[in-house]
Amino acid sequence: xSAVGVIxxxxxxxxxxxxxxxxxxxxxxxxGRYRLIDFALSNMVNSGITTVGVITKNNYQSLMDHIGxxxxxxxxxxxxxxxxxxxxxxxxxxxxxxxLDALKGIIGxxxxxxxxxxxxxDCDGICxxxxxxxxxxxxxxxxxxxxxxxxxxLVKSPYYIxxxxxxxxxxxxxxxxxxxxxxxxxxxxxxxxxxxxxINIINNAITRGANxxxxxxxxxxxxxxxxxxxxxxxxxxxxxxxxxxxxxNLEMLDSSIRDELxxxxxxxxxxxxxxxxxxxxxxxxxxxLISDGCVIEGTVExxxxxxxxxxxxxxxxxxxxxxxxNVIGKGAQLNAVITDKNVVVRDRRVLSGTEDFPFFIPKxxxx
Numbered sequence: 001x002s003a004v005g006v007i008x009x010x011x012x013x014x015x016x017x018x019x020x021x022x023x024x025x026x027x028x029x030x031x032g033r034y035r036l037i038d039f040a041l042s043n044m045v046n047s048g049i050t051t052v053g054v055i056t057k058n059n060y061q062s063l064m065d066h067i068g069x070x071x072x073x074x075x076x077x078x079x080x081x082x083x084x085x086x087x088x089x090x091x092x093x094x095x096x097x098x099x100l101d102a103l104k105g106i107i108g109x110x111x112x113x114x115x116x117x118x119x120x121x122d123c124d125g126i127c128x129x130x131x132x133x134x135x136x137x138x139x140x141x142x143x144x145x146x147x148x149x150x151x152x153x154l155v156k157s158p159y160y161i162x163x164x165x166x167x168x169x170x171x172x173x174x175x176x177x178x179x180x181x182x183x184x185x186x187x188x189x190x191x192x193x194x195x196x197x198x199i200n201i202i203n204n205a206i207t208r209g210a211n212x213x214x215x216x217x218x219x220x221x222x223x224x225x226x227x228x229x230x231x232x233x234x235x236x237x238x239x240x241x242x243x244x245x246x247x248x249n250l251e252m253l254d255s256s257i258r259d260e261l262x263x264x265x266x267x268x269x270x271x272x273x274x275x276x277x278x279x280x281x282x283x284x285x286x287x288x289l290i291s292d293g294c295v296i297e298g299t300v301e302x303x304x305x306x307x308x309x310x311x312x313x314x315x316x317x318x319x320x321x322x323x324x325x326n327v328i329g330k331g332a333q334l335n336a337v338i339t340d341k342n343v344v345v346r347d348r349r350v351l352s353g354t355e356d357f358p359f360f361i362p363k364x365x366x367x
Contacts, residue, residue, distance in 0.1 A: 003117040003135060004080075004195065005044040006106070009037060010057035011099060011189075012124035015157060015240045018360050019340070024056065026123035027063040028245075029323055029341075031252045032289045032304050035066050036239075038269045039126040041082075045073045046265040047131035049119060051080030053109055055102050060084075066270050073268050085109055100213040103202050110199050118198050122189035125238040126248070128261055129190070134230050138192045141169055143228035145197075145218070148190035150236040153183055157240030161187040161214055163229060171227040174219055185229060188236055235260045246338060246358040249304055249321050253287055274307055282313050298328070312347075321358075337361065 009026030019028045026037035037054070044052050052075060056063065069075075070082025085106050096102040110118070117138070119131050129148070138146040147163070154162065156177075162184040163174040178184075201217060210216035221227065235257055237248040251257050261267070274292035279285065283296040290296065293308040298315035306324040311317055314331040321338045328334065329347035336353035340363035345351065349367055353359030361367055 002115045003047075003049050003119050003131065003192075004110075004113045004115040005040075005049045005052035006118055006120045007037065007040050007044075007052060007054045008099065008102060008120070008122045008189075009054055009060065009063055011102075011122050012240070013057075013059075015124060016242055016245055018242055018362070019245070020059065022059055022363060023062040024058075024060050024123075026054070027060070027066055028123075029306060030126065031249060032291045032306055034267065034269045035063075036123045036126065037063065037067065038267055039128070040121040040123055041067070041070075041073050041075075042265070042267045043121070043127075043129050043131060044119065045075065045268065047119075047129075049131065050075065050077065051083070051113065051115065053083045053085045053106060055085045055106060057096065057102075068270070072270055083109070098211050098213065100202075100205055100211055100216065103198070103213070104206060107199060107202050110195060110202075113195060115195055118193055118195045120191045120193075124240065125188055125236060126261070127188070127232060127234060127236040128265060128267070129232055129234070131192070134190070134192050137169070137230045138228070141228045142226065143170075144193065144221075144225040146192040146228045146230050147171065147187050147218075148192075148230045148232050149185045150188050150232050150238075151183060151185055152236070154180060154186060155238070155240065155244065157238075159214075160240075161218070163187065163227075165229040169228045169230070171222060171229050174222050174227070176214055176219060185231070186238075188232065188238065190232075192230075242338070242358060242360060243356050246321065246336075247355070250302065250319065252289060252304065253302060272307065280313075283311075298330075306341075319355075340365075343367070 009024045012025045013020040027035050075082035163171045239245045277294040280297045284299045286301045288300045289304045291307045295310045297313040298311040301318045303317050303320045305322045308325040309322050310327045312330045315328045317334045319336045320334045324341045326343045328345045331348040332345045333350045337351050337359045339361040342364045343361050344366045
C-alpha cells in the first residue's frame with residue numbers, strides 16, 4: 001500500500017478548552033496511559049503507513065515530548081518516518097486558522113512525497129481502523145475523495161458534517177451543522193484521496209481564495225466530484241466536549257470495549273519505566289483502571305488513575321479521572337471529577353460533579 005499519513009493535532013482544540021489550554025488536542029491524556037494522537041498514529045502504522053506528517057499549531061511542547069522521534073511507533077526512520085510539520089501558512093507566514101490553511105502550509109511536504117494516496121486523520125476521536133480496507137474501498141469505487149463515517153446518534157458540536165449515500169456508497173447530499181436529530185452518518189474526520197489530486201485541490205484553493213475544506217471543497221463538490229462514504233462499523237468515540245471526554249474515558253471500564261479497542265492490533269504509546277502500583281491493607285478498588293506507579297491506601301471505584309497517583313488513607317474516589325502525579329489527601333471524597341496533572345486535593349475536601357458536568361481541576365492546582 002502506497003500512502004502517506006497526515007495528522008492534524010490541533011484542529012479541534014476549541015472542543016475541550018479546559019484540557020487544550022496548555023496542550024494540543026492530540027496530546028490530551030486518555031484511558032490511563034495514552035494520548036489521543038496514539039490512536040491515529042497506531043492505526044496508520046498498523047496499516048503499513050511508514051511516513052506520517054503531524055501538523056502542529058500551538059501549545060505543542062507536550063506533543064513533542066510525547067511523540068519524540070516516533071520510536072515507539074516504529075517511525076524513527078532515515079527515509080520517511082515521523083515528521084513534525086510547521087504550523088504556518090506559506091502564503092502569509094502566519095498560523096493557520098482552518099484545515100485548508102494548514103494544508104496550504106504543507107504543500108511542499110506533499111510535493112516531496114512519492115506515495116499514491118494521502119490518509120488524513122484528526123485527533124478528536126478514537127477507534128481501531130484498518131486504512132488498507134479504506135484505500136481498497138476508495139480504489140474499488142474509483143472515488144475522488146473517500147470520507148469515513150460512523151452511523152450513530154448525532155451529538156452536536158461546534159462543527160460537524162453529516163451526509164447521505166446511495167447504494168453504491170456515493171455521497172448524494174452533504175450537510176454541515178445540519179439541524180437534525182437521531183441517528184445519522186457522521187463524518188469522523190478521516191479521509192483518503194490521491195496525493196496529486198489533493199495537491200491540485202490546494203493549488204486551486206489558493207488561486208480562488210478558498211479557506212474552508214468542508215464548505216468550499218466538500219459541500220460544493222457533491223455533484224462535480226465523486227465523493228464516497230466508507231462506513232466504519234466498530235467502536236468509535238468522538239470527543240467534542242468535556243462531558244463526552246469524561247463519558248468516553250469511563251467507557252474504557254467496559255471489558256468488551258477495551259477488548260475491541262486494544263485487542264489484536266496494538267495501540268502504541270510512549271513507554272515510561274514505572275514501579276508497579278502498590279495497594280496497602282486499607283485499599284479497596286472496584287471496577288477501575290490503575291496505571292503503574294500508583295499508591296492506593298483508600299477507596300477507588302469506577303475510576304481511571306494515571307501514573308504516579310497517590311490515594312491516601314480514608315480517601316474515596318468514585319466515577320473520576322485522576323491524571324498523572326496527583327495526590328488525593330486523607331479523607332477526601334471525589335465523585336465525577338477530572339483532575340489534570342500534578343493536582344493536590346488536600347485532606348477532607350469533598351468535590352463532586354455530575355455525568356453531564358464533571359468537576360474539573362486544572363493542571364498544578366492545590367484544592
